[in-house]
Amino acid sequence: xxxxxxxxxxxxxxxxxxxxxxxxxxxxxxxxxxxxxxxxxxxxxxxxxxxxxxxxxxxxxxxxxxxxxxxxxxxxxxxxxxxxxxxxxxxxxxxxxxxxxxxxxxxxxxxxxxxxxxxxxxxxxxxxxxxxxxxxxxxxxxxxxxxxxxxxxxxxxxxxxxxxxxxxxxxxxxxxxxxxxxxxxxxxxxxxxxxxxxxxxxxxxxxxxxxxxxxxxxxxxxxxxxxxxxxxxxxxxxxxxxxxxxxxxxxxxxxxxxxxxxxxxxxxxxxxxxxxxxxxxxxxxxxxxxxxxxxxxxxxxxxxxxxxxxxxxxxxxxxxxxxxxxxxxxxxxxxxxxxxxxxxxxxxxxxxxxxxxxxxxxxxxxxxxxxxxxxxxxxxxxxxxxxxxxxxxxxxxxxxxxxxxxxxxxxxxxxxxxxxxxxxxxxxxxxxxxxxxxxxxxxxxxxxxxxxxxxxxxxxxxxxxxxxxx
Numbered sequence: 001x002x003x004x005x006x007x008x009x010x011x012x013x014x015x016x017x018x019x020x021x022x023x024x025x026x027x028x029x030x031x032x033x034x035x036x037x038x039x040x041x042x043x044x045x046x047x048x049x050x051x052x053x054x055x056x057x058x059x060x061x062x063x064x065x066x067x068x069x070x071x072x073x074x075x076x077x078x079x080x081x082x083x084x085x086x087x088x089x090x091x092x093x094x095x096x097x098x099x100x101x102x103x104x105x106x107x108x109x110x111x112x113x114x115x116x117x118x119x120x121x122x123x124x125x126x127x128x129x130x131x132x133x134x135x136x137x138x139x140x141x142x143x144x145x146x147x148x149x150x151x152x153x154x155x156x157x158x159x160x161x162x163x164x165x166x167x168x169x170x171x172x173x174x175x176x177x178x179x180x181x182x183x184x185x186x187x188x189x190x191x192x193x194x195x196x197x198x199x200x201x202x203x204x205x206x207x208x209x210x211x212x213x214x215x216x217x218x219x220x221x222x223x224x225x226x227x228x229x230x231x232x233x234x235x236x237x238x239x240x241x242x243x244x245x246x247x248x249x250x251x252x253x254x255x256x257x258x259x260x261x262x263x264x265x266x267x268x269x270x271x272x273x274x275x276x277x278x279x280x281x282x283x284x285x286x287x288x289x290x291x292x293x294x295x296x297x298x299x300x301x302x303x304x305x306x307x308x309x310x311x312x313x314x315x316x317x318x319x320x321x322x323x324x325x326x327x328x329x330x331x332x333x334x335x336x337x338x339x340x341x342x343x344x345x346x347x348x349x350x351x352x353x354x355x356x357x358x359x360x361x362x363x364x365x366x367x368x369x370x371x372x373x374x375x376x377x378x379x380x381x382x383x384x385x386x387x388x389x390x391x392x393x394x395x396x397x398x399x400x401x402x403x404x405x406x407x408x409x410x411x412x413x414x415x416x417x418x419x420x421x422x423x424x425x426x427x428x429x430x431x432x433x434x435x436x437x438x439x440x441x442x443x444x445x446x447x448x449x450x451x452x453x454x455x456x457x458x459x460x461x462x463x464x465x466x467x468x469x470x
Contacts, residue, residue, distance in 0.1 A: 001025060001041050003435065008046025008396060012053065012386050013367035021051065023392040026434035031388060044437075046396045049429060052366055053386050054088025054119075054393030055347045058373040059239055059263065059314030062092050063112045066318070067337040069328065073319045075116040076448045077413040081344035082317075083119050083438050083446065084411045086428035088393035089374075089383050089454070090317075090343070093151055094123040095160075102137045106145060110453070117451030118444075119433050120393075122379070124149045124182060128162055130169040138173060146455020148179045148378050149237070154221045155186035155289065167225065171232035178458030180376060181229070182237045185221040185246065186213060186290055195334055206283035207276045209333045210291035218290050219245025226253035226260055235259040235459055237376065240316050242268045242290045244300040251309045261376060262310040264301050266349040267342055267418060268292065269313075284326040285416055287336045288318065302359045305368055312376070313350055313368045317343035319414035340418045344410050351397070352424035378456030382463045392435035401427035411444070 005021040010031070022030040022040065060082075063074040073081065075092075082090055094109040096102055102125065109123055125141060127134065127150045141147050152167045153160035162170075167183070174181045194212040198204075203211075222238055226249050229236040238250055241264045250262040267288070272295040276283040286292055304310040318339025320326050329336030347369050354360040360368070374384025382391050402425055403409075407417040431439035438446030457463045 003042045004040040005044045005046050008049050008051035010051045013371035023435045028390050028392050049396040049398050052395040053370050055086045056370045056373040056384050057087045057090045057315050059316050060090045060092045061318035069325050072321050072414040073412050075113040079118040081412040085344040086347040086395040088433045089120045091122045094125050096126045098129050115449040118446050119451045120454050122454045123147050124151050126151045127170045130166045148456045148458050151182045153184045155188035157188040157192040161188040168228050171234035175234040180459045183225045185225050187217040187221045190217050204332050206333050209287045210273050210276050213291050215243040215245045222246040223249040230258045237261045239263050240265050243293050243297045247304045263312040263314045264310050265316045266346050284336045288340050289338045306360050311372045315342035315346040321415045341412050341414045348426050351426045356425050394432040395428050396430040398429045399426050
């Protein structure tokens with residue numbers, strides 16, 4: 001089947017131009033003038049809209065157990081919400097358990113997602129220990145599953161936290177196998193001490209989640225991870241960067257030639273520490289890790305995206321209901337499940353607060369929300385760009401729409417919106433996943449299960465195994 005998208009302004013990470021798109025089945029078949037594209041079965045008018053490549057969200061937690069409960073949004077509701085927001089590919093985190101085979105955890109995540117995802121998806125793999133068994137499994141994980149990124153937690157002591165030896169060995173092995181190592185960079189031991197101290201003093205409100213995870217703990221861990229990466233001669237991706245201290249460590253390491261990349265998230269760009277001080281326990285809505293920072297850090301993060309010191313924007317989607325889940329921590333902030341609902345509003349918030357307010361360019365917007373993540377995580381050029389042969393993951397984005405974000409109008413299962421009441425400009429009007437319209441004028445017309453698992457290329461390569469310029 002052939003579809004023609006006409007009258008739109010195509011925007012990629014490097015170009016902005018007027019052209020028509022011919023889609024044939026699930027691929028982009030041609031780009032050019034309508035007269036030269038032949039007979040089509042369907043025409044989509046993109047007048048007044050930007051035509052973006054579908055968003056690539058490299059950081060989601062769907063159907064994830066945490067703190068005695070499970071995220072409210074699973075692979076069905078979470079990916080439908082993502083689609084409404086213009087995201088057409090997500091990379092979720094497959095959590096492993098110490099002493100158990102990696103393949104067992106991977107199969108669990110396949111079971112969670114298969115037949116449920118509304119858009120295409122892949123997995124990162126958590127590494128909590130580096131044993132002989134893990135070492136033996138990793139080559140098959142890459143070759144057979146196409147999982148080419150490993151996550152190491154430097155925080156959540158006695159839960160997810162790995163020691164420095166595990167991080168260093170993971171970096172060494174990733175260099176050998178062609179994988180990208182991701183780190184949650186906070187000093188878990190220091191945080192554990194400060195947390196116990198706060199509770200002993202009767203400090204139990206949500207704000208103490210932030211005050212016991214200071215910027216110094218993130219900056220120190222980020223610097224340590226950067227140093228270990230340089231020592232290993234490997235490659236590193238620092239997830240959810242929140243503060244000037246961490247940005248500085250990444251920027252300095254990159255100046256020294258280290259192969260290190262940084263991600264931030266919308267919540268750190270527009271929300272701040274004072275949100276955790278909201279009365280009547282409402283601050284619990286904003287408990288995630290690392291925590292929100294004082295407002296001054298926002299300008300640093302925006303500037304880092306503009307200058308390229310940080311390269312991507314993920315959502316860190318990890319939603320828990322305010323009533324019944326976040327409320328588990330009413331008497332103890334450490335029992336508040338960490339995470340928030342971000343996936344649906346990720347791209348619109350970055351467009352409105354970034355492009356509309358002159359903080360980043362239109363092309364940078366596409367790069368940080370789609371293209372760069374596709375390149376770093378072995379999805380490019382299948383995903384993340386508008387080019388002949390790429391998957392027809394397309395977003396028709398109307399920049400003129402003014403709207404207010406709210407739980408009353410979002411499409412996630414969770415009972416609150418992290419950006420409640422925020423006025424923004426821009427709306428994904430039509431969204432196509434592999435050539436099929438799944439969002440049309442505020443309605444989901446796809447089917448859960450339409451999304452496919454994507455086996456990704458090794459770090460530094462495309463899906464056709466050619467080197468890619470990062």
